[in-house]
Amino acid sequence: RNSKDLTLKYKLMPLLNKFAGKIEKSEEFILSTTIQHVIGVRNGSDDKMILAGAATESIIQTIFSPDEQISKAGSKALGDLIEENTEIRKSLLTTGFIQIVQQELPSEVLTHSIQSSSSSSSSLQKETNVPNHVRNNLLDQLLKLAVSAEDLQPLSILIPILERIKTDGEPELKNKAKRILGMIASEGISSLSDTKEKDEKIHQLEEENKRKDEENKKMQEEYKKLKDENQKIKEYFQNEKEKQIQKEKEAEEQIKKLQEEQKKQNEKSIIAIINQDPTKIDVTDINEGMKKIIKKQYDGQWYTFSLTQVLENGVWSLEAQFSNLIGRAVVIGIVRDSHNITANQHPTNSPYNQHMAVIGNKKWTSDIWYKGARTPGNQGFDNNEIVRLEFDSEKGTLTFFLNDVQQPVYISGIKEKV
Incomplete structure (x- = not known):
């Protein structure tokens, strides 16, 4: 590798040619041709x-x-x-x-x-x-x-x-x-001279055979041309018929696709939730694709949930409504996709806060936490209030809403998958 780099960097080959091009047994000729030989064997x-x-x-x-x-x-x-x-x-x-x-x-x-x-x-x-x-x-x-x-x-x-x-x-x-x-x-x-006459006779025979082969080939090509033209006529009418059938089929599939897309738009996506401790936390489905999460009893432990879905290709919205908020340090937000949440860890504690962006409830703090930094300015959520997060994966922004009112502080510059 070094030899190749040096050869190219210092343009050794054109330089050596100046000496090697003089075909005489001088010291310059000997050295230049020797170096060229080494370069050729090493890089050839x-x-x-x-x-x-x-x-x-x-x-x-x-x-x-x-x-x-x-x-x-x-x-x-x-x-x-x-x-x-x-x-x-x-x-x-x-x-x-x-x-x-x-x-x-x-x-x-x-x-x-x-x-x-x-x-x-x-x-x-x-x-x-x-x-x-x-x-x-x-x-x-x-x-x-x-x-x-x-x-x-x-x-x-x-x-x-x-x-x-x-x-x-x-x-x-x-x-x-x-x-x-x-x-x-x-x-x-x-010797070659002895075989020259034989080679010439063989060459003549080969030329004769070649001429005959070309004549036969020409006749076969003419026949094939006529046959292909007839086949093209048949294929043309067959293709027109198949095109018409295909158009009808595509129209039916397009209608079906539009119907399915309309149906999907009318349905709310059900996203699975990762429950680290199902013995203490119940996650159940309720009407219209919503999830209900119930903590069975107070035990002094932290419980953090994340979605299985990676939020990409557009704008994602998550709504939540809390009840029985008698404690502190309840938050909602997003987590880096590459970070695995384990049991009994709080999103605002280090080092976990480097991988999450959250907003807290009123009884604790209304601040926003992002990569360990704490920013005031929003109104936290309380019992029976609807807090909504909107994540725009294209712009890399996270916006907070409380009872459909957008909060003034939002997060931008999110480039990771969440």
Whole structure:
């Protein structure tokens, strides 16, 4: 992650390109390409073939070293990877290594060397500038690939070069080229030039078959077009009929829906109440969707009730009428949805008052309590008076009414679910 951020932050890739773009073996070129290699491997693809190419790229460079010992060490390292790793073998055969070998030992150079008056090996070295030890190490890698790889077809492009080395190369190179060619031939693989004529005939047959297929396809498309047009006519009349039926059905459903909505508007919602202690508190349904809550006896305990309904999507109203208010500290209000009310807790006591907004009765206090803060200015409720709360979930406001008269102090800025 840090490597990626640094690369983007300091625009390393365009900067490094200024040095890597000068294809000459300078210190700047070596360092810039090395850093680019590290950035590419660290931030690049996880594809095994791509990673295998990254693993062998530097080793292949080492094999081309003019220092024979360095070249030999690179050859051994690559040979060990070829023997041990299938992905390495596949990568070398398919992602450019064979083309590198083909470029370093071109058939034109070999032909020229045969016509030269000097020895074949010296002429090869002179024309290609490839040291004998490098050529020998490259053939070692080809031999290991021929022995261990499953598909030798990619080696077919090297057959002309290997044939010339077998004929005109040095004894050690001849022997390796001969062994490689034998393994390729055992798989029934021939050079590309041998298969060119066959490929052309196959291509001609394929083109002929393609032309016939296109003619048949055109005829089938014409037939299908006529068939589709007939089907469209049938579907048009069928769809018109179904549309008419659907319109009638939708009209009936709309009427039914309006009737149900009207019925719901005429009914008062019955909301369940959470009763923490049903042994001491009775909650019963009475007419028109109202609830009646009765405390069976005075026991000095606090009893707080909440609704199961979350008040959202509009304006909610709650009316209550108290009787037998002989004590103090009776309140009504709202509670944060995420807060669970437990037994024997009073809404104005800390820390519970941080989660509730209430108004008290006259005999105790008429103040409003909200998040622990106490605000005077409203008239508290008493026996047989109707106190109403209206909560607007869209505006986040809580308004108090007493006997249908709105009280002056209200609460705003309520953003939580209650």
